[in-house]
Each structure stands twice: as structure tokens, then as C-alpha cells.
Amino acid sequence: MIWVEILSRHREVTARFRIAASEARIGRGYDNDVIVDDPYVAANHLRIFRDEAGQWITEDTGSANGTFIDGVRTRQSRFAIDGKQLIRIGQTLVRIREANYAIDPERLAPSDRPALPVALAAGLAATVLGLSALTIWLGQTSEPRASSYLTALLGIIGALLVWTGLWALLSRIFSGRSRFLRNLLIALAGILALTVYNEFARYCAFAINWPSGIIYQYAAAWTVLAAICFLHLREIGPARLWLKGAIVTTVLATAIAAQTLQQSEAFSDFGRQNTTRLLMPPALRVVPVKQEDNFFRDIAGLKARLDADRGKAAAGKAGR
Amino acid sequence: MNDLIVLIARALRTSLLPLLLATFVQSAVCAPGAPSSAAEGIYASAPPRLLQIRTLLADAGRQTSIGSGFLVSADGLAVTNYHVISQAALEPKTYRLEYRGADGSHGQLSLIGVDVANDLAIVQLDKRDAPFFTFDKAAMEGAMPKGERLYSMGNPLDLGFTIVEGTYNGLVEHSYNERVHFTGALNPGMSGGPAVTADGRVVGVNVATRRGGQLVSFLVPARFAEALLERVRGRAAAPSELRGEIGRQLAAWQSSLYKSFADQGFRPASLGPYRAPETSASWFNCWAQTNADATPKPRASINSTTCTSDTGLYVASDLNTGSIQINHSYVKSIDLNQFQLASLLTNLSQPRVVGGGPFRKWYTPERCHEDFVSAAVTPAHPPLRAIWCAQAYREFDGLYNVVLVAVSQDDGREALVSRLNMPAIGYEDAIALGKRFLEAVQVTR
Numbered sequence: 001m002i003w004v005e006i007l008s009r010h011r012e013v014t015a016r017f018r019i020a021a022s023e024a025r026i027g028r029g030y031d032n033d034v035i036v037d038d039p040y041v042a043a044n045h046l047r048i049f050r051d052e053a054g055q056w057i058t059e060d061t062g063s064a065n066g067t068f069i070d071g072v073r074t075r076q077s078r079f080a081i082d083g084k085q086l087i088r089i090g091q092t093l094v095r096i097r098e099a100n101y102a103i104d105p106e107r108l109a110p111s112d113r114p115a116l117p118v119a120l121a122a123g124l125a126a127t128v129l130g131l132s133a134l135t136i137w138l139g140q141t142s143e144p145r146a147s148s149y150l151t152a153l154l155g156i157i158g159a160l161l162v163w164t165g166l167w168a169l170l171s172r173i174f175s176g177r178s179r180f181l182r183n184l185l186i187a188l189a190g191i192l193a194l195t196v197y198n199e200f201a202r203y204c205a206f207a208i209n210w211p212s213g214i215i216y217q218y219a220a221a222w223t224v225l226a227a228i229c230f231l232h233l234r235e236i237g238p239a240r241l242w243l244k245g246a247i248v249t250t251v252l253a254t255a256i257a258a259q260t261l262q263q264s265e266a267f268s269d270f271g272r273q274n275t276t277r278l279l280m281p282p283a284l285r286v287v288p289v290k291q292e293d294n295f296f297r298d299i300a301g302l303k304a305r306l307d308a309d310r311g312k313a314a315a316g317k318a319g320r
Numbered sequence: 321m322n323d324l325i326v327l328i329a330r331a332l333r334t335s336l337l338p339l340l341l342a343t344f345v346q347s348a349v350c351a352p353g354a355p356s357s358a359a360e361g362i363y364a365s366a367p368p369r370l371l372q373i374r375t376l377l378a379d380a381g382r383q384t385s386i387g388s389g390f391l392v393s394a395d396g397l398a399v400t401n402y403h404v405i406s407q408a409a410l411e412p413k414t415y416r417l418e419y420r421g422a423d424g425s426h427g428q429l430s431l432i433g434v435d436v437a438n439d440l441a442i443v444q445l446d447k448r449d450a451p452f453f454t455f456d457k458a459a460m461e462g463a464m465p466k467g468e469r470l471y472s473m474g475n476p477l478d479l480g481f482t483i484v485e486g487t488y489n490g491l492v493e494h495s496y497n498e499r500v501h502f503t504g505a506l507n508p509g510m511s512g513g514p515a516v517t518a519d520g521r522v523v524g525v526n527v528a529t530r531r532g533g534q535l536v537s538f539l540v541p542a543r544f545a546e547a548l549l550e551r552v553r554g555r556a557a558a559p560s561e562l563r564g565e566i567g568r569q570l571a572a573w574q575s576s577l578y579k580s581f582a583d584q585g586f587r588p589a590s591l592g593p594y595r596a597p598e599t600s601a602s603w604f605n606c607w608a609q610t611n612a613d614a615t616p617k618p619r620a621s622i623n624s625t626t627c628t629s630d631t632g633l634y635v636a637s638d639l640n641t642g643s644i645q646i647n648h649s650y651v652k653s654i655d656l657n658q659f660q661l662a663s664l665l666t667n668l669s670q671p672r673v674v675g676g677g678p679f680r681k682w683y684t685p686e687r688c689h690e691d692f693v694s695a696a697v698t699p700a701h702p703p704l705r706a707i708w709c710a711q712a713y714r715e716f717d718g719l720y721n722v723v724l725v726a727v728s729q730d731d732g733r734e735a736l737v738s739r740l741n742m743p744a745i746g747y748e749d750a751i752a753l754g755k756r757f758l759e760a761v762q763v764t765r
Contacts, residue, residue, distance in 0.1 A: 138659035141667075143616045209691055271685035277707055279666045281658035282729040289694040289703040289729075292758060296751055299708050302687050303747045306712040306720060309684035313714045 002048065002056060004034045007086065007093040010174065010237075023049040025061075026094065040065050040090030048081070048096060056081045056098060065090055117181050124188035125160075129153055131195050156191070163187050167232040175237050182235055190228035194221060206280040208287050214275055218263075219256050226252035358518045362471050363483045365520065367422035368451050372475045373400050373429065373443070373512060374418045375407050385637075388474035388513035388526065389419065389443065391452040392549060396445035399545045400512030401527055402434050403634045405441050409434055409562050410636055419445060422481040433552035436566055437573040438497070438544040439527050439634055441512075442552050453514055455542045456521035466490045469518055470502060472526055472539075474510025486515075488523065492538065496577065496603040496631045500524045500539035515539050567716040570635060574642060574719065574744045577631055581644060582753055586760045591623065591650035594702075594728065594736040597760030599646060604629050619656045620664055624649035633744075639677040641721075645741040651734060658732035668737045671709040671723045683721065686711040692729065695759040702730035702763045708754065713744065722750040726758055736761065 004026065006015040017034045024033040029043035036045070042063035051057050059078045060067040066075040070086035070093065079085075083097040133149055140148065164187050168178040197220050201213030213220075226248045233244040267273060369391040374383040387404030391397070398419070408415040409431055417429035425447065432442040458464050468488040475481050486504020502515060506529045513526045524539025586597035598606070606627040611618045626647045633642040649668055653661045673686050688709040695701045704726040713719040721743045728736045740757045742750050 138657075139663045141619060141656060141660050141664040143619075211690075267685055269680065271679045271683060271711060273686075273688070276666060277670060277688075277690055279662045279669060279705060279727060281662050281732045282703070283658070283732060285692060285703075285729065287692065289692040292693055292695045292755065295691050295693040295706060296755055298691065299689055299754075300747075300751060302689055302708070302710060305687050306684060306710055306747075309687075310712045310714055310717075313684055317714075 001099040003097050003099070004048075005095040005097070006034075006036065007095055009093070011086070011093070011239075012176075013095075019048070023047065026089070027061075036089065036092050036094075038090040038092045041092060042089075045089050046087075046094075056096070058087065058096065063089065114181070117185060121181060121185050121188060124185065124192055128188060128191050128195060129156065131192075131199070132156055135195075135199070160184070160187055160191065167235070171232075171236045175235075179235050183232055186228050186231045186235070190224050193227075194224045197224070202278055203280070203284065205278050207284050211275065211277075214278070215273070218259050222252055222255045222259070226255075358469075359471055359483050359485055362516060362518070362520055363473075365451075366473055366483070367481070368425075369453055370422040370473055370481060370513070371398055371400075371419045371445075372422075372478075372481070372509075373398075373404050374420065375405065375415050376418055378414055378416045383418075384415065386475070386478050386509050387511040388509065390473075390512075390514040390522070391445070391450055392455075392522075392545070393452055393553075394449055396448050396450070397432065397549065397553070398429075398443050398445055399514075399525060399549070400441050400443060401525065401540075402436055402439045402441045403527075403637075404512045405431060405434075405443065406634070406636055409441070409566065412562070417443065419443075430557055431562070432555050432557065433548060434562070434566065434569070435544065435548045436569040436633065436635065438540050438548070440525065440540060440545055440548050442548055444557075453516070453520070453522045455546050456517050456523050459517075459521075459523040459541065460543045460546065464488055464490075464523065470504070470515045470523055471518070472502065472504055472506060472510065472513060472515040472537075474506075474513030474526055476507035476509045478509055482510075484510075486535070486537070491541075494603050494605065494630065496580070496601075496629060498541055498544075499527070500541055502526075502537045502539045503535050504537055505535055506537040563715065566635070567719075570633070570716055570744065571718055571746070573633065575746060575749070577642065577644075578742070578745050578749045578753065581629075582749070582756075586756060588760065588762065589625065589648070591625070591648055591736060592652060592734060593763050593765050594648075594650060595760070595762040595764065596625075596648040596650075596736060596738055597646070597757055598625070598648075599627055599644075601629070603631065604644075604646075618654065620651055620653045620661060622649055622651050622668070636677070639682055641676060641744045643741075643743060645739070647739040647741075649737040651737060653733045661733065661735070665727055665735055665737060669705075669707065669725050669727050669739075671707045671725050673709050673711050673721050673723050673741075682714060684712040684714060693726075693758060695761075700762045700764065701759075702728040702736075702761070704758060704761060705729050706758060710747070710750070716744075718746055719744045720747050720750060721745075722747075722754070724750075724754045724757060726761055728761065728763065730763055736763075 002019050004017040004019060004024065005013045008014050019033060025044060026032055026034045026036060026046040027044040028036060028038065028041045032044065044061050045063045046067065047059045047061050049057055057078060058081055060076065068088040069076055070088055081096045083101045087094045132152060136149055136152055164180065164184045167183040168180045171183065172178040198217065201217055205211045205214045230245060230248045234241060263274065371389040373387045373389045375385045376383050384407065387400055389398045389400035392399050405417055408417045417431065418426065419429050420426040427446040429443045429445060432444050434441045466489055470486050470488050472484045472486060473481065484504045486502050489501040489503055492499045492501045506526050510526045514522045515524045515526060516522050522542045524541050525545055527540050528538045530536040581599065581601055584599060584601035587600045588595035589598040604627040606625060608625045611622045624647060626645065629644040631642045631644060632640050634640055651665060651668065656664065671688060686709050688707060690707040692703055693706040694703045707725045710720050710722045722745055724740045726738045738761055740754065742753060
């Protein structure tokens with residue numbers, strides 16, 4: 001006994017036919033055992049039969065478009081089936097398996113499945129919203145207003161739901177399951193990573209006098225975005241991860257390069273770094289206070305850069 | 321109409337008011353005690369020696385700005401303001417100069433020399449042996465009595481040559497540049513015109529008016545015009561690279577300005593527990609501000625003092641530089657926590673390099689450095705968060721705009737934000753001044 005399976009383009013079984021006889025025919029005509037409604041399939045396309053050795057054989061019975069095995073370029077006329085091949089006739093994928101085909105063992109169901117992810121999502125959401133509220137509170141120097149929290153927090157919640165909903169929809173379309181909770185977890189983890197990075201970068205800019213973390217914040221933001229996009233894509237389907245990774249990496253590199261270019265052009269247009277020089281409570285300072293002479297020695301070093309800028313400007317003007 | 325707007329806009333921006341002067345002749349001194357007839361006499365004799373100076377777009381042949389001027393020698397040399405001819409001085413390929421005499425004569429002008437610091441220029445007319453103005457002896461020696469009647473002449477708003485009666489009020493106080501305070505109505509277009517005594521001798525050159533004031537006008541003392549005239553007499557034309565010359569004059573003037581600023585030194589002013597460096601120079605205008613009466617009630621009190629020097633120098637129609645500023649803000653938390661106060665201080669301490677005019681035309685990008693600094697490890701010197709930003713002038717070697725901001729780091733509930741703006745300064749001068757400034761920030765608890 002064999003089973004003939006018709007697969008979708010996403011390699012999912014859409015129809016299954018049980019063949020008890022020792023021979024079966026596949027084609028578009030009504031004289032076949034399995035009828036395939038594909039205009040690129042011949043009226044009688046394939047014949048499946050058992051040879052003398054008892055091996056199941058597939059044979060093209062003279063179609064114009066031919067028969068192919070997925071992943072092999074050459075046209076096949078007769079081949080033994082192994083249950084794993086995807087046979088392409090016309091635009092249809094067919095898989096043929098014997099009744100004794102070895103399948104994966106039964107997977108054990110997690111005992112109390114939804115509890116942990118739900119708790120995790122709630123915890124992450126509370127952390128993200130709490131951190132945002134704290135940031136707003138610590139930055140508030142004028143009259144406290146409920147709306148300044150409400151607007152920001154509702155904005156975050158809204159963006160989160162739209163983003164997760166979009167990925168759930170894509171997942172539903174392409175893999176049949178929306179996996180809303182897992183997509184939500186990914187998005188929350190992304191926001192949390194970004195928030196923690198931002199606060200850490202701000203702290204470093206002041207406490208250890210290291211402003212690069214803020215200056216290149218945009219690169220971190222793009223990286224986090226790329227990482228969560230990759231995880232979302234993995235949720236949709238684990239197939240071809242390397243391709244998904246490559247696409248995400250390419251988009252990430254392009255985005256960072258474009259923004260770096262845009263920032264350097266803005267710098268030469270407006271002559272100003274688009275960064276704020278941050279202050280924090282004096283108690284947070286980590287690096288020692290510099291001797292005045294050392295500070296002014298560093299500053300004297302800036303002169304060379306300014307003069308180089310002037311030289312470049314003069315050269316540019318002469319060149320025009 | 322468009323030209324007129326250009327003229328007005330330009331004069332307002334520079335705070336300069338050109339006045340056209342009709343020269344009087346000696347004979348004008350006919351009726352002592354009857355000033356109006358003196359004005360009549362002065363005006364009657366002025367036309368051959370009084371000029372309107374027009375800057376023309378070379379290709380279009382139309383004026384882009386208008387000022388006044390007056391003849392000072394028989395061989396056709398005339399005095400005007402630098403700001404009247406600055407476009408032609410900086411962009412000789414784009415602009416050219418033309419004069420129209422009050423007597424109807426007109427012709428080409430060539431530039432002979434400029435004095436940027438005193439906003440003066442000498443131009444050469446293509447006519448010879450015309451009558452000219454002479455300088456007043458008493459004014460040159462500074463012996464002019466306050467209250468003396470002066471007559472200022474020019475072509476205000478291109479409406480025609482006029483004479484304006486006013487009074488001499490001595491030199492302007494709290495001014496680094498020597499300027500005569502003239503109480504009279506100067507208007508745009510009269511820049512570069514002469515202000516003369518009743519006997520027709522030049523006391524000063526119309527240069528500016530105070531925006532928002534009434535009849536408060538300024539003259540460049542005549543002795544600077546005479547000095548410049550002596551310097552350039554015999555020159556056939558201005559040095560070919562006038563831009564370089566202007567840059568050198570600017571650098572020399574700024575260098576002596578900052579030397580004088582440094583010589584005057586800083587004196588401590590009390591702001592809460594802090595002692596903040598204020599300048600001892602008399603040519604600064606100082607004002608205080610507070611947010612104590614703000615609504616809603618502020619959550620941190622901010623009391624600040626700002627001292628600005630009146631040393632702004634006209635370099636080009638879009639570049640006015642040289643005004644030094646010292647600003648201190650004492651910030652004390654009322655009900656802000658330390659983080660919130662730090663956010664407030666962050667806003668107050670952003671280094672904004674002050675440079676007028678379009679950035680890409682005049683300046684290189686700004687470069688900054690920030691760090692924790694201490695002048696000395698004593699309780700009197702609080703640790704500071706210091707931010708230094710500087711940009712170079714593209715055209716003028718050795719000149720930079722520098723701003724230094726220092727925020728005291730000795731207490732989380734209050735702080736002093738000190739700011740020193742040094743436009744158009746030499747880099748070493750800026751470092752020396754910045755050092756003294758930081759050392760002078762002190763605290764007593």
C-alpha cells in the first residue's frame with residue numbers, strides 16, 4: 001500500500017490518496033487513480049508500480065512538460081521512490097510514501113504550556129512600561145502631568161500591539177498559526193533591550209565620559225530591530241534560516257550605512273553633532289576628576305582638527 | 321521698491337544708520353544763535369562734496385545697497401563706512417561701486433582702503449579738484465563741548481539728500497569702540513555721511529543707530545577717518561586681495577580686544593554659595609534674570625546674570641561677530657530630585673557656539689570636548705563638568721568661535737552653570753582665558 005500526497009508550495013500536504021493496488025496512475029484525466037487539476041500536467045502523467053524486486057518505481061508516461069525531483073535539475077523518466085523526494089509534475093508537488101515509511105516519534109506535550117510564556121510576557125511588559133515611566137519621571141522638570149505618562153505609555157502599548165499583530169498575521173498567512181504570544185515576547189524583548197541599552201549608554205556618557213554609546217545609538221537600535229525581525233521570521237517557519245538571516249543582515253547593514261551617511265552629511269551641513277551633552281547627579285560619576293592642565297592639553301589637541309577642517313574647506317572651495 | 325527694502329533690511333540688521341550730509345561752506349556761519357539758518361548755509365554748500373554711494377550688482381547694473389559718503393581731498397578721495405562698501409570689498413567680481421553727487425554728478429568709484437574695526441573706508445572718485453570737507457580741530461583733540469549743535473547729512477532711504485540737526489553728547493560710555501553719541505535722527509541710507517559743526521567741519525561719520533531707541537545715533541570720531549586717510553594717501557588702489565587684508569585687520573582687532581579683556585581680569589560675583597567670575601571691563605552690559613515669578617511655580621529656582629560686550633563688529637552683511645558673553649546661572653532645586661535637576665541642568669548647559677551668519681559660508685563644523693575638571697583639589701574649587709566647543713572661521717586664519725560651559729559637580733541639589741562665549745578669538749588666547757575662567761569658579765560652604 002502507498003499514499004500519494006499533493007503538497008502546497010509551502011510543502012504542506014493538501015490532499016492524500018490511499019492506493020491499495022500494486023499500480024497507480026496520476027494525471028489530469030478521469031481515467032487516473034489520482035486526478036491533479038493542473039493545466040501543466042499531462043492527461044496521463046505518472047505511473048507508479050512495483051518492479052520485480054518489490055521496489056516502488058515512478059515512471060513518466062510521456063508528458064510534454066516532464067517530471068522532476070525537487071532539487072534536481074534534470075528531467076526524470078523513471079526512478080525508484082524513497083518517500084522523501086518531492087516530485088514536481090507541471091506546477092504540482094507530489095510525494096509518494098509507502099505504508100511502512102518511518103515517522104518521527106511522538107512529541108511530548110509540555111505539562112502546563114501557556115502559564116510560563118504568559119507570565120513572562122506580563123513581566124516583560126511591566127518592566128518595559130515601568131522603565132519608560134521612570135525615564136519620563138526622572139526627566140520631568142516642569143509641572144508633573146498625567147498626560148505626559150499616558151501619551152507615552154499608550155504609544156508604546158499601541159506600537160507593540162500593531163507590530164505584534166502584523167507579525168502574527170504574517171505568521172498566520174504563511175505557516176497557518178499566528179503564534180501571537182511568542183511574537184509578543186519577541187517584540188517585548190526587543191523594546192526592553194533597546195531601553196536598557198539607551199539608559200546604559202546615557203549613564204556611560206556621563207559617568208565614564210564615553211559618549212560613543214549615545215552617538216551610535218542608532219546602530220544599536222537598528223541591530224535590535226534586525227534581531228527581532230529575524231526571530232519573528234523564525235517563528236513563521238524554521239526553513240531556510242540562513243536566507244532569512246542574510247536578508248535581515250543585508251537590510252541592517254544598508255540601514256546603518258544610510259543613516260551614518262545622512263548624519264555625516266547633516267554634520268557638514270549644520271556643523272553640529274546631533275547629540276545632547278548629558279548631565280546626571282554628580283554622585284554617579286565614576287572616572288576621576290581631571291587636572292585642569294590635562295583637560296586643556298586635550299583641548300589644545302582639538303586645534304589641529306579645526307585647522308584640518310579649515311584646510312579641507314579651503315581646498316573644497318578652490319576645487320569648485 | 322525692492323531695492324529700498326534691501327536697503328532698510330540691511331541697515332536694520334547691522335543696526336547701522338547711514339546719514340547723508342550736505343556740506344556747508346564757511347560762509348554758512350552767518351547767523352549765530354539761529355541754527356536753522358546755519359543748517360541752510362551748510363546744506364547750500366554741501367552738494368559738490370556730498371555723495372550717495374551705491375553698491376551695484378555688476379551684471380545687473382542695479383544697486384543692492386545704498387549709503388552716503390563725503391569728499392575729503394582735492395584729488396577725489398572720499399570717506400564712507402566700511403559696511404557701505406563691504407560687498408564690493410569682499411566680492412569684487414560680483415559688485416561694483418558708483419557714486420551720485422548731491423550736485424547731480426555721478427561716476428565710478430574705486431576702493432582705496434578700509435578700517436574694519438572703525439567701520440571706515442576710503443574711496444577714490446573719478447573727478448578731481450572738487451570742493452571737499454575738512455576735519456574739525458577741536459573734535460580731533462577731543463575738546464568738543466557736550467551739547468554742541470551738529471548737522472548730519474546723507475540720503476536717508478534713497479529719498480534725496482537731507483540735513484539733520486542734532487547734538488554732540490560726547491563719547492559713548494561702556495563702549496570698547498570709541499563712538500560719538502549723537503542725538504539726532506539717523507536713518508538707513510545715511511551711513512558714511514558726515515556730521516559737521518555749524519562752521520562745516522567734520523566731527524564724525526554717521527555709522528549706526530540704536531534699534532528701539534529714539535534719536536540715539538552714533539558717529540565714528542573724525543580722527544579715525546583722518547588716520548585712515550593718512551595711511552592710504554598715495555595708494556592708487558586697494559590691495560588686490562582685500563579679503564586677506566580684512567581678515568588681518570579683524571584678527572589684529574580681536575587680538576587687542578581679547579588682550580584688553582584678559583588684562584581687565586575677572587572679579588568674583590556671588591551667586592548662592594558660589595563665586596562666579598564676572599569681568600571687570602567697563603564695556604560690558606550686565607543684566608540679571610530670575611524665574612522666581614514664573615507661573616506655574618518653578619520646581620527649581622534659576623537666577624542668572626548675563627554680561628555682553630558691545631564689541632560686535634560688522635564684517636559682512638551676513639557676518640557680525642566679536643560680542644563676548646559671560647553667563648552664570650545659579651540653579652537650586654525646590655522640589656526636583658537629583659535626576660530631574662540634572663535634566664534641567666542638561667538643558668541649561670548645551671554648548672551653543674554663537675556665530676552669526678550662514679554656517680557653511682563662514683565656519684567649519686564645531687568640535688567639542690567634555691570632561692570632569694578641577695582647578696585644584698581644595699574645598700574652594702568644586703569639581704566641574706566642562707564642555708568646550710570650537711569652530712574655525714573658514715576665511716580668517718587663526719580665528720575661532722569658542723564656547724566654554726562649566727557645571728559645578730559638588731552638590732546634587734544645586735549647581736552653577738557658567739558659560740563663556742568667545743567669538744572670533746585666537747585659539748591660545750581662548751585656552752588662556754578659559755583656564756582663568758574655570759579657576760575663578762569657586763564655592764564657599
